[in-house]
Amino acid sequence: MGSQPEPRKNRVIFDMNTSHPNLSYEFYYLLRTEFELEGKLWQEPPSLSNFQKPSIKKEGIPFDNDKRLFRASTHSLPLEKWPVFQKCGWENILACYTGHFAGDDVRAEFFCSHALLGIAMLICDADMSDLAKHRVSIPLQGKDRTVPDEAVFELVPENSPERELLKIFHEPDNGSEQMPGPVCLAAFRPQFSTRHCRIKPGSSDSRLVPMQTASDAPNPIFAVYGLTHGDIVRAEERNATWPGELQNFLEGGGSALLARILPHLIIRGWQFSRMDMAAHDMRRFLQEKCAARSETDSAELRCLPGQKLSEGLQEMATLQAHAKETSGQLEKAVKTLEVHRNNTERYCRNPWYCLLKVF
Numbered sequence: 001m002g003s004q005p006e007p008r009k010n011r012v013i014f015d016m017n018t019s020h021p022n023l024s025y026e027f028y029y030l031l032r033t034e035f036e037l038e039g040k041l042w043q044e045p046p047s048l049s050n051f052q053k054p055s056i057k058k059e060g061i062p063f064d065n066d067k068r069l070f071r072a073s074t075h076s077l078p079l080e081k082w083p084v085f086q087k088c089g090w091e092n093i094l095a096c097y098t099g100h101f102a103g104d105d106v107r108a109e110f111f112c113s114h115a116l117l118g119i120a121m122l123i124c125d126a127d128m129s130d131l132a133k134h135r136v137s138i139p140l141q142g143k144d145r146t147v148p149d150e151a152v153f154e155l156v157p158e159n160s161p162e163r164e165l166l167k168i169f170h171e172p173d174n175g176s177e178q179m180p181g182p183v184c185l186a187a188f189r190p191q192f193s194t195r196h197c198r199i200k201p202g203s204s205d206s207r208l209v210p211m212q213t214a215s216d217a218p219n220p221i222f223a224v225y226g227l228t229h230g231d232i233v234r235a236e237e238r239n240a241t242w243p244g245e246l247q248n249f250l251e252g253g254g255s256a257l258l259a260r261i262l263p264h265l266i267i268r269g270w271q272f273s274r275m276d277m278a279a280h281d282m283r284r285f286l287q288e289k290c291a292a293r294s295e296t297d298s299a300e301l302r303c304l305p306g307q308k309l310s311e312g313l314q315e316m317a318t319l320q321a322h323a324k325e326t327s328g329q330l331e332k333a334v335k336t337l338e339v340h341r342n343n344t345e346r347y348c349r350n351p352w353y354c355l356l357k358v359f
Contacts, residue, residue: 020133021233022126025082027089028258029070030063030266031115037216042111044068045100056259059096063263067117071251071259079134082121083205090119090201118221118266119199119206122258124229128163128184131155131226136188138222139207140197151197151208153188153224162187165225166261168249170242179242180230183250185261188224196277198222211277219277221269225262271336282323 034043048068054061060068072089075081097108125131136153156162168183197208199222211219227250232243250258 019078020125020130022130022229022231023079023124023134024074024076025079025085025121025123026074027072027086028120028122028262028266029060029072029089029093030117030120030263031060031068031070031093031112032117033062033066033068033115035115035216035218037114042114044111044115045097047100059100060093061259063259067263069259069263079123079136082136083138086119086121086206087201090206113201114218116201116218116220117270118223119201120262120266121222121224122227122262123188123224124227126231127181127228128155128186128226131186131228134226136224138199139205141200141207141209151190151192153190155226156187156189160187162189165265168257170246172242172245176245177235177240177242179246181228183230183246184228186226186228188226195273198273211273213277219270219274221266221273223266223269225265 031044033048034041036042048059049062051059056069056071057073060070063069070089070093072085072092075085077085094105094108094112097112098105101108101111121136123131123134123136125134132155134155137150138153140149140151163186164184165187166183166185168185170179170182172178196211198211198219200207200209201220206222208222211217229243229246235243248256250256
């Protein structure tokens with residue numbers, strides 16, 4: 001991609017959290033470079049593509065030719081402060097687009113809010129036991145009062161297939177110190193289903209709200225992941241080299257592993273949520289139609305004129321066509337995700353190599 005690697009800094013010692021010295025967290029934002037809304041094509045400013053060495057923290061880096069990835073600054077302050085830093089990261093993106101839209105902040109906010117596919121929060125700590133201590137709470141706006149006021153994300157249980165989405169092993173061949181254990185990427189999930197929720201970033205605090213039903217609605221997702229990276233504090237006290245090598249492998253430029261893995265996870269979640277919503281609405285609609293048809297007895301059917309029967313058959317054929325279309329879209333989305341998974345494996349390189357367990 002040609003993006004510029006950023007100079008390494010000590011992620012842990014900078015603003016160290018004394019309760020969790022190895023804790024750090026950051027946010028990834030994935031936006032489309034163009035989208036269609038009500039028959040009109042919206043595109044990002046052409047000047048965003050003029051950078052030979054784009055920065056993931058400033059103007060973002062291209063991804064898959066039709067998306068742009070941003071990463072906010074890394075923080076180690078108490079996790080409860082995450083909404084402030086997530087909001088700051090989003091405001092920086094809006095400011096970037098405002099500048100490239102010739103100062104038009106209204107257009108920039110409209111474009112970014114509709115181009116956003118999702119926000120991924122990455123929590124890093126020494127091991128799984130440390131990750132299990134962290135909780136991420138986000139306000140939840142439901143359609144009725146039966147929905148809790150907030151969604152609380154926690155590390156998935158040990159028996160979950162998403163406990164180890166990715167494992168990274170370190171085998172240096174130059175005699176340097178080896179990292180004690182593998183790096184693991186795991187998912188955080190809310191205590192109850194938020195399957196039909198989208199994140200609503202804005203001037204106020206971000207929150208989860210019900211998904212919009214329009215086919216061209218952006219419906220960006222919010223996802224939380226955890227990453228174990230060993231005891232970096234102790235390793236750096238011994239002047240071990242593997243913490244710096246690991247950070248460069250994970251974040252050192254546009255071809256870094258996290259800049260490839262996390263966008264694919266965002267795309268997976270975004271595509272699944274849209275297809276799940278479409279399938280859910282179609283299933284509910286068909287159930288309502290079937291229930292209405294079942295209430296019509298045979299005697300009433302015999303009394304219906306031919307025109308009414310013909311219209312009923314045409315409606316059933318239309319419903320069947322819509323159901324097949326939804327099924328075909330879901331199958332296409334699954335194949336796209338499989339391609340993304342295969343492409344990601346190309347970015348694993350020695351002395352670090354990866355095992356994609358679930359993707």
